[in-house]
Amino acid sequence: MNSTKTGSVVVIGGGISGMLSALDLANSGFYVYLVEKGPSIGGVMAQLDKTFPTNDCAM
Amino acid sequence: MKFITIDKKDWAKGIDKSRGTYQLFGPVTDINGCQIKALDADVQPEMEYTDSVLSAKSVLFPQSEKILVTSLNEADDDHHIMKRADGDYTPRAVIGIRPYDARAIQLVKMNFDTEDYRDPYWCDAYEATTFVGLAINKPGPLDFSTSTGTGPFSEDGLDILLADMDDKFLAKVLTPKGEAYAAACGFNTEADAKESQVLFDVMRKDAEKTISSSVETDKLKDKTILDLYEAPFWDDVAFSCINCGTCTYVCPTCWCFDIQDENKLKASSRFRNWDTCMSPLFTRHATGHNPRGEKTMRVRQRFMHKLKYFLDKYDSGIMCVGCGRCVKSCPVNIDIRQVCETMNNYEKKE
Amino acid sequence: MDTCIQKIREIAGDLLEKGEVERVIGFAEGSIPMATSPVAISTKEDAQKLCFSSTCGLNLANYASKEKGKKIAVVAKGCDSRNLVTHIVENQIDRDNLYIIGVPCPGMVDKFKIAAEMGGEITGFEEAGDTLIVSTVDDKKELNKQDYLRHNCSLCTHKNPVLFDVLVGEEVEEQQLDNAYPDVDAIEALTADGRWKHFEELTQNCIRCYACRNACPLCYCPTCFVDESGPQWVGKGQDKTDVDTFHFLRAFHCAGRCTDCGACVEACPMGINVRDFTRKLNKDAQDMFGWEAGLTIDKRPPLDAYSPDDPNDFIK
Amino acid sequence: MPLKYVINPDVCLKLQKDKCGTCADVCPANAIDYTQTEETITLNAGSIVFSPGFKPFDPSRFDNYQYANYPNVVTSMEFERLLSASGPTHGHVMTMPKLPMKPKKKADKALAEKRKDPKKIAWFQCVGSRDMNKCDNAYCSSVCCMYAVKEAIIAKEHDPELEPYIFFMDMRTPGKEFEKYYQNAKEKHGINFVRARVHSVTEDRDTHDLNIRYADEMGQIVDDSFDMVVLSVGLEIPQETRDMAEKLGIDITDHGFCKTDSFEPVTSSRDGVYVSGVFNNPKDIPESVLDASAAASAAGDFLADVRGTMTKAEEKIEETNVIGDPPKIGVFVCDCGSNIAGVVDCPSLTEYAKELPYVEFATETLYACAQDTQDKMVETIKEKGLNRIVVAACTPKTHEPLFQESMVNAGLNKYLFEMTNIRNHNSWVHKNNPEIATEKAKDLVRMAVAKAALAQPLAEEKINVNDTVMVVGGGLAGLTAAKSLATQGYDTHIVEKKDVLGGEALKLYKTAQGEDVGEKMAALVADIEANEKITVHTNTTLEGVEGFVGNFKSKLVSGGNETELEHGVAVLATGAKCSEPTEYCFGDDDRIIKTLDLDKMLKEQDAKLDSVKTAVFIQCVGSREPNRPYCSRVCCTHSIDNAIELKKRNPETDVFILYRDIRTYGERELLYKEARELGVIFIRYEVDRKPEVKVEKDAVKITLIDHVLNQPVEIEADLLTLAAAIEPRKDERLANFFKVPLNDEGFFVEKHAKLGPAEFATDGVFVAGSGHYPKPVNEAATQGRAAASRALTLLAKKDSLFTSGTIATVDQEKCSQCGVCVSICPYNAPGFAADGRFAGTAEINPVLCKGCGLCVASCRSGALHLRGFDTNQIFSQIFALGEVV
Known part of the structure; x- marks a missing residue:
């Protein structure tokens, strides 16, 4: 392996997009650091009641 | 032994009178035809019936009988200890039982009341029961009881035999039990014994004459069990059979049962239920193996038991009283008379 | 009817002689009046035993599917053919191994009804067209067959076989009904208590001989749920709940599959009209899915498949 | 989203003034640690995925809506919390929601007495979006139309008497299944839609009801009164994100969104930095999810040759064989903080559990899902030789895998685990009846124990995966x-x-x-x-x-x-493909073309374009119609883009766009703005008053009713472009x-x-x-x-990659070969055995089976079983429940 790159990724933001990006990366062979400014991950989606158009619960 | 005349006008009153000391069973008609049932206090036995769909065997051997009980509540001292279920063995009388059904009970008794083993449930019920038979003046076309060692006026197994004389019943009181029952009814108009016996004989002959159906059983005794067992005709006999249990359930001499435990909350009961050799479950082992796995084997078993094994074991004739119920009820018309004939006439080809 | 019987015998004899089938399943005369018995014929000579009449009330599909792997011919009236269709759909019979001798059905007679009318054991029974000549030991009556048809036959709209290789006799005219389920309507109109009472009385004399199940071509499971012991789904005694559970569950297992052939009622020794259960479900299959069982080998019954537009009004 | 509390150091008395400290005193888990401080960590990574999200627009600065002053003007985000069962009002929508539930101040108490269930609620769209007057957000926030419709529907489901009104400019529902949702809102749910931008809101001082004033489509001024106004606030990129972007060295647009190439839509201007979510243009959840995966793929491409160099293989723990061993069950009762223990008497439940058959050990835990509890669980399993575990806590949907992982760590097959939900099914729904809740919890635990006793280790089969x-x-x-x-x-x-x-x-x-x-x-x-x-x-x-x-x-x-x-x-x-229009005289004249035809002409620099004096675009041709009820999503932007192109080629060309709603979501809105600035004329038509097209010799004549003038307008065009629907x-x-x-x-x-x-x-x-x-x-x-x-x-x-252990199996002795399972399975898992003793009977392909149980339920012969949910287990639960009846 003569690459100078590092096999890890920093994901900034623990909202739905950041979380899923982190999961995909981790599941495809990269070490992931998920960085979130707030005290918990989840972002805005976790605060929603239902989601359109299926009215599924956002939690 | 004595004869009593019962005016039909007094009949119902007498029957009602006996209810004080006897629990009554008898023929009643409901939406599905005539049944022998426990009679409610306001129900009279129907004394003008041709035949009941099922036999009278259930008076002593109910289709489902609770035999043992136990508590599953561990707070009870005797939990998990089986005890005999309470049964009502106060005197009972079955009114209007047909003579062939009474004879059948005598055959069944050979199974439930033996030297080695006495079935307490059946025997206690038997002891408690008075059998008040009703002779058959006009036997039906399927009645072949005369060729099976009984007949329309057979007294075997009865305590009283009633003959319907239009406006009255002539009762032949055969046993002390019968006498007690007649007394309980207040039937006490004694008839001349000799005259009455003559009347009975005439009526019996008239009735027997109308019986056109019969089976030949004379050669069965001499057959070798294995020859019959291996006979080739069983496949044909069994083809149409759908293996329902109808023949065995309507049969007055079929006595097989199955034991089942049923738990309801903290109470457990052990029941015995009618079983049938027609069902594949009848002989299925816990391992899954079934020695009578094929339909043909089961059909053969039924006829071999009735017509050969029983005959050989008890020496009391075949295990069939000729009531004709199975012939009538079989959905596919497997006729015991024909099977009996086939067996009787079968000669093993060398 | 006689020419029809003649043809059945000829065709059956022919098939056996040419070796096209191993066995022909049909009806033979019974040993008592109004009784017939399913038989399997394997020689041309024995084909003379075959008969057909208004007392061939059982369903021969029941026998056909038990001859797995053999080439067989079956005498089939409308109902039998519909159950053969069901058996083909449900992999019980291989169509290639089956030769169907179709018989346009004249309608089967109700033995219980005739016996009740005659008031005694039947000693003689003959058919002359639509007239039934019935005798007992001391009576003889001529009855109009149409008045003594079995209930399912009186409401039948598929007298002609729906699937056959040869048809014996001319097709008969199918009746058009305004309402195929007047009996179900009447029960549905009862109050809940009334319906319960109706079913309680209906099964009160059931002896659990399972003749209804065993006569039914739909009941081919190797082990029926009532016979299972691990788990034991249903108690085996005469407890009313257990008796009714048997009838209800059996009916549900037939939902969307029952052709109302009447074999169950025909077989019941107690004369219980077990069709009361199945017909309600037949009506529902008709109302909800526009489905009548056994008419096509190209489609499975509605409850065997899931479709997004299945009616689901019951989900609130 | 771990349900963990954290200390806000800005307001904590202990940290600020070294007073109080109450939380440390009361925490039974000793979880409070005041010494933890911020620390700086340096991470070395090969790539960055930047997904900083957005801030809901703060409408305080809008004086016309008085969000800051009127208690009944709320933001959509606040309304979302009001609807939520886990929100401050437990899903009860009420006026003055920003007041504390139990007000302490006198003035607040007086206000709280005026609280009521709102019967009339107005949503104002485009608050902080498509607005250059009151804020600088020219873009469309993409999600507000749909969330407003959703909130209105859900609010109406909460209270069927509610009258919801949505005030909007263009209804933007271009997503999958969105248009149907919008139509249903109008037709089935009775949501009122008013095309107007509300001018101002005033408050009735006494009741705090809100009066609003707006101009309707005819230009009439309308006054109306509402109990509540919800401001559908847009999505905004906060300054701190812009600062971070600058630090990362990636280019952003004027509005702070990341600049990306359409063909590499998650790649920022800096190598190795990828972006996703709203920062990469306003979008809703599925598009954010797509971005997330796309960014992972892009980062993966970038780091392809070092893939797998930093990850570690999991350690395999030997599985204990428990077959034949009598059950030894461990029960863990979770307090879920006070979520369960606040209602259910957990100590007595634990004592009860200890007495149940086969239960070897039972304990109460504050949080069963906490890492220390998990470690304890592993330890206890090993120490006590437990071989079945029951956890009485929350929902297996979220937590079962966690506990199963601990099972595996303790050397037990993960299917020897059973979970029962004494929170969602119990403490939450019976919170007013603690005694009954405790009894029910006992029932649930007894049932779970009965089922667990019969649990068997299940095998998961390895799936071989072809790399192609x-x-x-x-x-x-x-x-x-x-x-x-x-x-x-x-x-x-x-x-x-x-x-x-x-x-x-x-x-x-x-x-x-x-x-x-x-x-x-x-x-x-x-x-x-x-x-x-x-x-x-x-x-x-x-x-x-x-x-x-x-x-x-x-x-x-x-x-x-x-x-x-x-x-x-x-x-x-x-x-997908472009549909063939069936209206507007399409096909009758070569001056009437489809959008793609115009693209072709533009591409080829077709000389014919030079002679076009008047160009007309008709939108929604075949879309949002009864037979194609969806919006084709791309046509508004595409037509506007082409209109701009025409205008740029020749500013003298008159260009008209006839539309129903302009749906230039996100920063596409800027194109709409540009087009208007270039003089493209937009005329709205109603679906029941569509433009009429007539082909005449020298022009294509288009007539329609102008929505402002309510008068017919006639346009003579020499090029008519139809925005034909996109068809699957x-x-x-x-x-x-x-x-x-x-x-x-x-x-x-x-x-x-x-x-x-x-x-x-x-x-x-x-x-x-x-x-x-x-x-x-x-x-x-x-x-x-x-x-x-x-x-x-x-x-x-x-x-x-393994199959699940929870799959259907066939008892082939009992199979009647009827084929119902084969016919009914949505996943094609059952088939017929081809050979062997049981040829012809059903068999299940474990890879395809999802363990849904449909086949099990449909099998008349009772030949099908669902591993882990077998009949004897279900019966044991029923009987366990029946024990007390």
């Missing part, structure tokens, strides 16, 4: 997916029925950002053809598919030659090959509308491009990458 990928469709989405998969080392086959790669994109002129589609596509195709990991099958059709995840066999037919392709996964990127290919055969569903219109139905937008419910099959729903270039490319990323996670984990 098949991409069906050689359009933009398919090519993008293929390129990523090949870059990360997987052999990829592209199956294209036409003779060239590129698909419908080849017909486009420019993207909304002005990129030349032809050039970009040519470059992409060249890349693909040069990639040795990619095999292209043009002129090839797919004629059959067998197999299942990891093991597909597809029959490819090209020019009569049949080949078989074995592959592990498949990406369906079959695209409705390929039922293909759908059937892979057992994937199509919706009513014929678009593929994804696994989950929100969280699974690039994959199917069928394992190993992925979706990208317009076959899923019409989408512009950047979104097709995003979904292509997302599908690749989802496929990659499957391929990368191939050594740890």
